[in-house]
Amino acid sequence: MILSYAFKRTCYFFSIFAAIVLISFFLFHMIPADPARIILGPNADEAQVSQLRKELGLDLPLYTQLFNYTKDVAGFNFGKSYVDGRDIGKEILYRLKITAALTGLSLIITFLYLGFVLNVLNSRLRYVINCIDFLSSSVPIFFSGIVAAILTIYFYPVSSFSGTFSVNDFLYLIPPAFVLSLYPMAILSGVLKQEFSVLHDAPFIVSEKALGFSNITVLFRYFGKNAMIPVLSTLSSIFPIYITGTFIVEIIFSIPGISSVIVKSIMGLDFPMLEATVIVNGLIFILINLGFEFVYPIIDPRVLKGGQG
Amino acid sequence: MTTRFEKNIYIRLCLVCLFVFVLFSSKVFADPNELVVGLDNSIERLIPIKIKTPQTMPVSMQIFQGLFDLNGEGKIVPSIIEKYETNDNKTWIFHVRKGVFFHKSEIFPDGTREVTAEDVIYSLQRFCSADSFASFLMADSVEGAAEFTQGKADSVKGFKYIDRHTLQIELKRAEQFFINRISTAWVAVFPKEMDDKQYADKSGFSIVVGTGPYKLVTQTENEIILEKNDDYWDEANQPQINKIIYKVIKNDQARYINLLRGKIDFMVVPSSLFSHVFTKDGELKKKISNQYQKKVVSTYNTHFIGINNKKILDANLRLAMFYGTDREEMVNTILYGFGDAMGGTVPKGMNGYKPLVDGNVYDPEKAAKFLSKSAYKGEALELIVHDLANSELIGQIFQAQMAMIDIKIKLTKLDFGGAVQRILSGDNTMFSMFMEYVYSSPEPILINSFASSKIPVPNFVSYSNIKVDEMLENLFHIEKSEASIIECARIEKRIMDDAPAVFLYRQKYVVLYPKRMNGLEINANNHYFFEKIKLK
Numbered sequence: 043m044i045l046s047y048a049f050k051r052t053c054y055f056f057s058i059f060a061a062i063v064l065i066s067f068f069l070f071h072m073i074p075a076d077p078a079r080i081i082l083g084p085n086a087d088e089a090q091v092s093q094l095r096k097e098l099g100l101d102l103p104l105y106t107q108l109f110n111y112t113k114d115v116a117g118f119n120f121g122k123s124y125v126d127g128r129d130i131g132k133e134i135l136y137r138l139k140i141t142a143a144l145t146g147l148s149l150i151i152t153f154l155y156l157g158f159v160l161n162v163l164n165s166r167l168r169y170v171i172n173c174i175d176f177l178s179s180s181v182p183i184f185f186s187g188i189v190a191a192i193l194t195i196y197f198y199p200v201s202s203f204s205g206t207f208s209v210n211d212f213l214y215l216i217p218p219a220f221v222l223s224l225y226p227m228a229i230l231s232g233v234l235k236q237e238f239s240v241l242h243d244a245p246f247i248v249s250e251k252a253l254g255f256s257n258i259t260v261l262f263r264y265f266g267k268n269a270m271i272p273v274l275s276t277l278s279s280i281f282p283i284y285i286t287g288t289f290i291v292e293i294i295f296s297i298p299g300i301s302s303v304i305v306k307s308i309m310g311l312d313f314p315m316l317e318a319t320v321i322v323n324g325l326i327f328i329l330i331n332l333g334f335e336f337v338y339p340i341i342d343p344r345v346l347k348g349g350q351g
Numbered sequence: 352m353t354t355r356f357e358k359n360i361y362i363r364l365c366l367v368c369l370f371v372f373v374l375f376s377s378k379v380f381a382d383p384n385e386l387v388v389g390l391d392n393s394i395e396r397l398i399p400i401k402i403k404t405p406q407t408m409p410v411s412m413q414i415f416q417g418l419f420d421l422n423g424e425g426k427i428v429p430s431i432i433e434k435y436e437t438n439d440n441k442t443w444i445f446h447v448r449k450g451v452f453f454h455k456s457e458i459f460p461d462g463t464r465e466v467t468a469e470d471v472i473y474s475l476q477r478f479c480s481a482d483s484f485a486s487f488l489m490a491d492s493v494e495g496a497a498e499f500t501q502g503k504a505d506s507v508k509g510f511k512y513i514d515r516h517t518l519q520i521e522l523k524r525a526e527q528f529f530i531n532r533i534s535t536a537w538v539a540v541f542p543k544e545m546d547d548k549q550y551a552d553k554s555g556f557s558i559v560v561g562t563g564p565y566k567l568v569t570q571t572e573n574e575i576i577l578e579k580n581d582d583y584w585d586e587a588n589q590p591q592i593n594k595i596i597y598k599v600i601k602n603d604q605a606r607y608i609n610l611l612r613g614k615i616d617f618m619v620v621p622s623s624l625f626s627h628v629f630t631k632d633g634e635l636k637k638k639i640s641n642q643y644q645k646k647v648v649s650t651y652n653t654h655f656i657g658i659n660n661k662k663i664l665d666a667n668l669r670l671a672m673f674y675g676t677d678r679e680e681m682v683n684t685i686l687y688g689f690g691d692a693m694g695g696t697v698p699k700g701m702n703g704y705k706p707l708v709d710g711n712v713y714d715p716e717k718a719a720k721f722l723s724k725s726a727y728k729g730e731a732l733e734l735i736v737h738d739l740a741n742s743e744l745i746g747q748i749f750q751a752q753m754a755m756i757d758i759k760i761k762l763t764k765l766d767f768g769g770a771v772q773r774i775l776s777g778d779n780t781m782f783s784m785f786m787e788y789v790y791s792s793p794e795p796i797l798i799n800s801f802a803s804s805k806i807p808v809p810n811f812v813s814y815s816n817i818k819v820d821e822m823l824e825n826l827f828h829i830e831k832s833e834a835s836i837i838e839c840a841r842i843e844k845r846i847m848d849d850a851p852a853v854f855l856y857r858q859k860y861v862v863l864y865p866k867r868m869n870g871l872e873i874n875a876n877n878h879y880f881f882e883k884i885k886l887k
Binding site for chain 2: 076082083132191201202205206298302310
């Protein structure tokens with residue numbers, strides 16, 4: 043049964059991936075612009091532009107271009123950038139590392155915050171947490187991003203991201219990662235508080251306390267373990283927010299991650315880079331979703347039977 | 352459930368984070384022997400023949416050097432070519448400077464090697480190749496250059512090797528202004544090893560080998576680090592600044608705040624910041640003048656409203672717009688006065704040029720007279736604007752000024768690439784555009800911009816006039832530069848009588864740099880001679 047389930051889900055996601063490849067190809071080739079002219083600039087004569095068009099394979103019929111393209115994509119060969127001839131695969135990998143560092147740092151901040159929330163749920167600080175959660179979930183990321191960027195410029199000692207993965211680079215990523223984690227933090231904190239209110243007076247918690255276990259043992263071993271299931275389930279559904287959020291945060295903070303390469307490619311009509319970026323982004327989404335699809339049956343076996351998870 | 356222990360975990364964690372933060376952030380402030388330059392955009396791959404953006408050139412000119420260069424006054428000075436000679440303006444002999452070595456690099460078996468005539472020929476030929484952005488520079492002049500660009504020849508016939516330090520360039524015909532075509536440091540000398548296939552992925556990124564006063568250490572999209580070249584050939588101008596760090600900070604305000612906070616030392620002031628930086632008299636505000644000084648540079652650029660002469664055939668309408676445009680208002684509104692109003696296209700002073708159509712030629716009475724003679728019926732004329740160089744703002748002011756003389760202008764905003772595409776396709780009526788001239792004399796500018804043979808590129812306005820074509824052709828027969836420059840002024844005046852475009856102004860760039868530095872020289876091609884800076 044599990045194999046049949048895995049096969050169906052994999053086919054489903056593969057069809058989505060194929061659609062992404064096709065749509066990205068046709069979308070970018072329908073733009074009424076000539077990359078050869080953009081590369082050579084307005085001063086180049088028409089013969090020179092035609093020659094470059096030929097070298098880039100842009101003079102071939104669209105179906106031939108599509109065939110060559112899908113063949114290359116199947117082998118994960120995204121070719122060279124139209125604009126500066128750099129290897130697209132390597133470039134995207136480098137950019138992904140930056141975006142992954144930002145997202146990873148953001149996840150760490152989220153979990154640190156959740157740990158803090160877990161600590162103060164019984165104290166008066168929970169009212170402050172409620173206020174923070176309310177603000178974090180209400181303020182749009184582009185606004186909080188701009189406010190954080192301004193504060194960073196004025197009060198933060200690190201002012202730019204060099205891209206060399208130095209310590210300063212990681213320090214620079216802290217404010218944008220914080221901005222990126224605001225909304226998920228509020229959502230997950232809400233789930234945690236909800237679970238806390240349910241489990242706080244649960245008989246098994248009361249009995250563990252009565253048996254003399256320390257507060258920390260009860261908190262992490264019994265309460266935490268039960269509360270984490272809905273938290274992880276919610277995280278799986280809101281994880282794309284981290285990815286889409288990086289598109290805004292990277293632009294605001296001038297971080298050369300995957301979103302900045304998209305903007306740059308659009309401006310430079312660098313079709314191969316743009317197509318590859320869209321495809322890789324799509325692939326990441328698919329893999330994450332596929333991963334969760336395989337985790338769900340482990341958490342809740344009823345999914346395999348077609349029941350409600 | 353909260354215990355003292357659990358609280359302590361968080362307190363300890365916060366303290367550790369704070370300690371790490373303070374420890375590492377203390378290293379971010381600049382060294383006094385370093386120069387941190389704020390850039391508004393990332394640079395391109397550092398391959399000389401591919402460079403095209405104004406952001407890249409000031410960086411590449413620290414690493415690569417041209418055959419010649421312009422000094423701060425716009426005079427041609429020798430660089431890799433020490434001297435040249437010609438008897439007939441058709442055959443030119445170039446003598447390569449001896450003792451110039453490329454930067455040390457892994458591409459050379461012995462670490463480095465001397466620049467020879469072969470390197471100069473190789474570089475010039477690459478500039479003529481089909482994948483070069485600058486092939487237009489020599490295509491009309493050098494024997495066999497156009498054929499090479501079009502793939503009809505294996506080499507450029509006009510480049511001839513004489514000996515290790517001498518080469519000959521044969522032109523199609525005599526051209527006394529030939530040197531002015533290649534006087535920019537953009538036409539740089541680089542080793543053929545940089546084009547070797549084994550370095551194809553590194554060349555222009557981690558492998559960037561020139562002869563300039565600075566050499567590349569590292570580069571990423573947001574940061575480029577150069578260090579001084581200890582083996583720099585120019586004894587009189589050995590760099591005093593050890594390291595130049597370029598930081599890309601795209602937001603103008605953010606770059607400026609970083610300057611005020613001392614995190615960057617040097618930046619070009621964008622027009623969006625003029626009101627923050629200058630008083631109404633154009634002087635630096637006190638908060639900035641305490642630490643920084645300004646340098647105003649008159650560059651070779653022109654901003655203009657192009658008119659498609661094939662669409663607007665009515666010369667009277669074009670002349671009405673030409674005289675109805677108040678350039679001075681544009682300069683004052685957009686640039687806080689940091690610009691020169693222009694009636695023609697050639698920047699004043701270029702190779703001693705004195706335009707006959709000079710300054711603000713705004714004359715509303717003349718505009719009204721020409722409009723009344725025109726067949727204009729009040730239809731809206733489309734003006735394409737784009738996202739660079741204040742194009743939209745220029746369009747808005749132009750629209751308002753035209754409304755005052757009853758000409759309706761409709762603005763269409765496109766991205767820069769889209770605007771160029773519309774211009775080249777001929778599907779346009781008018782467009783707001785700018786030119787950054789790499790030539791250093793008026794002749795090639797006028798020939799390229801207005802000769803009928805140059806339609807559609809780079810005669811973007813499709814201007815055609817047989818009489819002007821004859822006058823432009825005659826420039827090739829003038830042997831003396833002074834006489835040629837005077838003739839250029841006459842030709843430009845004749846062209847402006849047809850008003851093929853409305854030329855607006857030449858922008859002046861304002862650079863802010865620390866008071867601890869003296870002797871900064873900048874030329875009209877935006878070459879910052881950092882090696883000439885003396886530290887106090």
